[in-house]
Amino acid sequence: MMMSFSLLSGSSSAAARTRLAALIFLPLVLIGGALGLSACQGGEEGSEVSDRVSALFEPLPEEAPVPEDNPMTEARVDLGHKLYFEPKLSRSGTISCNTCHVVGAAGVDHRAVAIGEGAREGRRNSPTVYNAAFLESQFWDGRAATLEEQAKGPIQAHVEMDLTKEEAVSRLRETGYLPLFKKAFPKADTALMFDHIADAIAAFERTLMTPGAPFDRYLEGNEAALSTKQKAGLELFMNSGCAGCHRGPMLGGQGYANFSHAKGDGDVGRAEVTGDEADRYSFRIASLRNVEKTYPYFHDGSAKTLREAVSVMGESQLGRTFNEKEVERLVAFLESLTGEFPSVPYPKLPRRPASSPDADVASGAGP
Ligand code: HEC
Ligand code: HEC
Numbered sequence: 001m002m003m004s005f006s007l008l009s010g011s012s013s014a015a016a017r018t019r020l021a022a023l024i025f026l027p028l029v030l031i032g033g034a035l036g037l038s039a040c041q042g043g044e045e046g047s048e049v050s051d052r053v054s055a056l057f058e059p060l061p062e063e064a065p066v067p068e069d070n071p072m073t074e075a076r077v078d079l080g081h082k083l084y085f086e087p088k089l090s091r092s093g094t095i096s097c098n099t100c101h102v103v104g105a106a107g108v109d110h111r112a113v114a115i116g117e118g119a120r121e122g123r124r125n126s127p128t129v130y131n132a133a134f135l136e137s138q139f140w141d142g143r144a145a146t147l148e149e150q151a152k153g154p155i156q157a158h159v160e161m162d163l164t165k166e167e168a169v170s171r172l173r174e175t176g177y178l179p180l181f182k183k184a185f186p187k188a189d190t191a192l193m194f195d196h197i198a199d200a201i202a203a204f205e206r207t208l209m210t211p212g213a214p215f216d217r218y219l220e221g222n223e224a225a226l227s228t229k230q231k232a233g234l235e236l237f238m239n240s241g242c243a244g245c246h247r248g249p250m251l252g253g254q255g256y257a258n259f260s261h262a263k264g265d266g267d268v269g270r271a272e273v274t275g276d277e278a279d280r281y282s283f284r285i286a287s288l289r290n291v292e293k294t295y296p297y298f299h300d301g302s303a304k305t306l307r308e309a310v311s312v313m314g315e316s317q318l319g320r321t322f323n324e325k326e327v328e329r330l331v332a333f334l335e336s337l338t339g340e341f342p343s344v345p346y347p348k349l350p351r352r353p354a355s356s357p358d359a360d361v362a363s364g365a366g367p
Helices: 002-013 015-035 039-044 051-056 074-084 147-156 165-175 178-184 194-205 214-219 228-239 260-265 306-318 324-335
Strands: 256-258 282-284
Touching (some): 051 228, 074 178, 074 194, 147 194, 165 194, 260 306, 306 324
Antiparallel strands (some): 256 282
């Protein structure tokens, strides 16, 4: 690898020698390209995806990792599907998870910041639920480790759904959910309890995956899956330093970085979780999967378009002002991260009168 590189640069002193060398060393150039010395040329020749690209990115897995204590049984996923759409889980009976994370709209609400119970404005933008199962941590500041833990937040949050655990459990009991919980949690002493609401929703969320994006097909060896412009965008994405943060199968979703660009909104981000001054204005490095569809951007929803978000990133994270062409290329590459969305039907929600009071019903978090 080093050898081919030094031979090539040595030959650049005279044009004629370069051309000769290019002929002689063409195979080496191609190998070099494959090894990541010049991934761009490699791409256009129809050769394999360069090692440099595959060292940074991975295709999105088709299936999410499933925790041992929350298996994705059919009954559990089904229940979670209903609960995800269940407006009774909010004080007014009008807001469900799907209000802010619309499964038919890339898992977002397209608002700058979320609006929840009592039309109260939250302070942050609703991130997508698609592929959230692959995130290393949940929320813009990473304050929840798992989907199970995450799902307990919004139901109780004043600005979101605003119920107590006890209210959530008794509402579901009154609505006729008990048999569904018994099916989904057959071994539990108490089937209908708060933690199980979160477990079932999390099991359902693990079905919200979008594999098969053009970039995934490219990573799997289909050169034609990306346009020339998108390949140029990928190059720029790697060379300018975006991939230093946005990498891996999610192009982000792990690790934190300072984003003091949004300082003005008073949101100190990760520092709220760790109490560490050094984390002031740090936020989780956003995943860029389906980013074309999840506008507006940033934790405060301050960038309306992907072009704007890309320019801001260049300035704030890399100290670099991209010209219009460069922004276009980067945006074209980011558009190749849009995967195939599953069709998620609106479920039939149980609306039966409650069965007789049952010992199986408990409130609170349970054991
Ligand atoms: C009122 C709007 C609203 C409702 C209702 C709501 N969410 Fe959210 N959701 C948000 C916002 C805003 C955030 C980001 C909050 C933060 O980072 O502090 C978020 C974050 C998340 C995340 C983390 C994703 C990531 O990228 O970190 C998941 C997963 C999620 N919500 C799922 C749910 C589920 C499941 C429900 C129903 C139980 C729900 N949400 C209800 C607005 C809402
Ligand atoms: C130093 C790490 C770092 C670098 C380098 C970086 N980003 Fe980011 N990126 C982040 C963080 C952190 C966020 C979340 C910001 C926030 O809190 O809103 C983010 C958010 C984004 C978003 C918005 C995602 C969303 O859903 O709101 C886009 C788009 C983006 N980055 C693209 C890029 C591009 C393109 C580059 C290269 C020009 C780049 N980033 C360079 C850390 C980085």
